[in-house]
Amino acid sequence: MRFRLVLISLILGCTCLFVLLYSNNVVRRETARRFHSEGADLFSIIHRHGKSGRGASQIRRLNPSLLNVLKRDPSFIVGVTTESHRVEKVRYQGNEIETSVIGVTAGYRTVFDLKMQQGRFISELDSTAGFCVVGNKLHKRWTQATADSLIGRSLQIGRQV
Known part of the structure; x- marks a missing residue:
């Protein structure tokens, strides 16, 4: 009787281990498939x-x-940099636009040879506070009625200010 219980326990344990290992591979493959299907x-x-x-x-x-x-x-x-893409609603002084938001690191400017019209690019010093660089089209859209600069102004990206 004891032998049968041990044998059943071993079979159940091996089956559970197989299911865990197999499901881990399925999850890994599905994650990779989603990354590739989204072009990431x-x-x-x-x-x-x-x-x-x-x-x-x-x-x-x-x-x-x-x-x-x-x-x-x-x-x-x-240079080496990371980037992530998403579409978000961006609000500034009551104006809202749905636009592409690119999350980058300080190295992005060097890798893509970006030139700044005003202000400065993101640096390692900006790790504790929210900071963004506004693209040329969005800057023109928000400042066409005034001569104001957007430097130092707050805007809302999604739920983050």
Whole structure:
């Protein structure tokens, strides 16, 4: 009798372990499928043409052969950054617009060679407070009626001010 109980316990334990391991693989595959279906490749490389490295760019997925080249000669790496995309409602002085919001790090400016019209770009000093850079079209839309600057002003992105 005791032998049967031990055998049943072992079978149940192995079955539970198999179900846990299998469901973990299913979750991992589904997560990867969603990332790829939304176009969110986890790593990409931007290849700039021209001697200065500031010419036209081409974005490609980062694959193992490119990693080997970069490992041998890291001087090709100009900068590293992250970015995330989402669409949010943005409000400023009663005006609301649904627009694309890109979450970035300080290195984004270097990698994409961005020029600022006013103010400064995000830096490592901005890690404790909310800070944003407003694009040219949105800036023109919000300041066309006045000569005011948006620097230092509060705006609401989604539920965050």
